[in-house]
Structure formats: structure tokens, C-alpha cells
Amino acid sequence: xxxxxxxxxxxxxxxxxxxxxxxxxxxxxxxxxxxxxxxxxxxxxxxxxxxxxxxxxxxxxxxxxxxxxxxxxxxxxxxxxxxxxxxxxxxxxxxxxxxxxxxxxxxxxxxxxxxxxxxxxxxxxxxxxxxxxxxxxxxxxxxxxxxxxxxxxxxxxxxxxxxxxxxxxxxxxxxxxxxxxxxxxxxxxxxxxxxxxxxxxxxxxxxx
Numbered sequence: 001x002x003x004x005x006x007x008x009x010x011x012x013x014x015x016x017x018x019x020x021x022x023x024x025x026x027x028x029x030x031x032x033x034x035x036x037x038x039x040x041x042x043x044x045x046x047x048x049x050x051x052x053x054x055x056x057x058x059x060x061x062x063x064x065x066x067x068x069x070x071x072x073x074x075x076x077x078x079x080x081x082x083x084x085x086x087x088x089x090x091x092x093x094x095x096x097x098x099x100x101x102x103x104x105x106x107x108x109x110x111x112x113x114x115x116x117x118x119x120x121x122x123x124x125x126x127x128x129x130x131x132x133x134x135x136x137x138x139x140x141x142x143x144x145x146x147x148x149x150x151x152x153x154x155x156x157x158x159x160x161x162x163x164x165x166x167x168x169x170x171x172x173x174x175x176x177x178x179x180x181x182x183x184x185x186x187x188x189x190x191x192x193x194x195x196x197x198x199x200x201x202x203x204x205x206x207x208x
Contacts, residue, residue, distance in 0.1 A: 004131075005147040005156050012164065013141050018107050018134050019167045020140060021075055025177065026068075026178045031174060032066040036188040037039050061086040064188040066179050074184065082117065084186045086193060090122050101137045108133040110169045119189055124181045128201050129168040 041059040063084040070076050077099040084091050094109045110131040113122045133143040142163055149155035155198065176182060191193065 004143045004145040005158065007142060007144050007161075012161070013143045014134060015132055015164050015197075016167070018104055019132070019164070019171060022107065022171055023070075024074070024174065026175065027071060028081070029069040029071055030179075031069040033065070033182065034188065035065045036063065036192055037065075038062050038192060042062045044142065046050075054167050055066055057092055062189060062192045062194050064185045065182070068179060070099075072099075072155050079175065079179075081179050081181060083156065083181070083189075085119060085189065089113070090117075090119060091171070092122075092127070094175055103118060103136055103139070105135040105137050108135070109172050111172065113128055118186075118195060120182070123185060126169070126176075127163055128174055132164060132168045 003011075014097050039061055041061055044047075063082060063083045065080065065082045067078055067080045069078045075098060076096045078097055080095045080097075082091075082093045089112055090109065091112045095106055097106045098104050101128065108131075109126045109129055110133075111129045113127050131145040133141055135141055144161055146158065146165070
């Protein structure tokens, strides 16, 4: 079982080494993808960054996905960014896939925030990373997540892992800029109607 709250010393080294290999100033090829959609969420299927739903509860999420290709000479083949919003949460996930996986296959960086704010506000605030995961070829994954306090227990001391969280947060912020996330995501969500009903209701109240 993966210990996401307190990974081993070896796991910490692997996380640090993998994050160090991610290009600090990414150069992309010409191929790219931008997609958006609306998906129904199965309450029986756990979703990264989301609290479990009650059994048989109906829920759905709107999402925007962006993909860019790296040049053929790079270690990573492509990077995919996704932003999803439902009634309670907004989740960002950045995934970098290795071109020739021998041990490491992909690196995933994730954060989340309450949906009470707007996507633009979340993206402007540089929300800190809450989850880093390495998918490995033929081995179990290595992961680190911010763990809250459990009932009757204090939150675990994760101060030793702050350098990893800070590095991952800096990477996510750089790729927000490189991919044009702060501009594209709000535009695509508006096309899906996210946030428009609230705006329309506010405008109607202003009218006499």
C-alpha cells in the first residue's frame, strides 16, 4: 500500500529526482490539443481531489483539457493539463509522460480548491500542490499528499516534505504560464456555461 502521508526516504529521493528532470523552461512542438466537456460522475468510483460522494448520489463535472507535445529529443513525450469543476471542488492535474519508460512512466501533480470561488480566482492565486505521484514501470507508484487531521487525532507532521511540495507547486505554476492556462481555461468553461448563470442572476438583480 502506498504511504502518501509519509513516504520513505527512498520514495522522497525518487520524487525529488523526478521533479528535477521536468523542463524548467518547456519548449513545445507544433502539435497540441484543447478539449472541453461535461461528464457524469459515478459516486462508486473515487476521483482524485474529490471527497467521496454518498452512494447513488448524482453528480457531474465540467472540464477543460490541454495537451502539448515535447520535441523528440526530450525525456518527456507530452504534457497534459486538466481542470475540472463540480458543485463542490475545482481540481487541477498536470501529467508529464516519459517518452521511453524504463522505470519512470509519468509524473502527476495535482491541487484542488473549493468551488465557492471562480476558476480565474483559483488560477490567479497559484493554489499550492496537494498531491504528487510517480507512475513506475513494473513497480508500485510513489506518492506524496497533504494529509488532514483525522477525527480525534492531530494532523501528521509533514514539514519534512515541504521542499517537495514547493518544487511541485513551482513546476505547476510555470506550466500554467507555458500552456496559457489562466486565459484558456476560463474561456473554455464559459463556453460550457460555467459561471454564466451566477453572472446573469446578478445582472438581473441590478435592473429596476
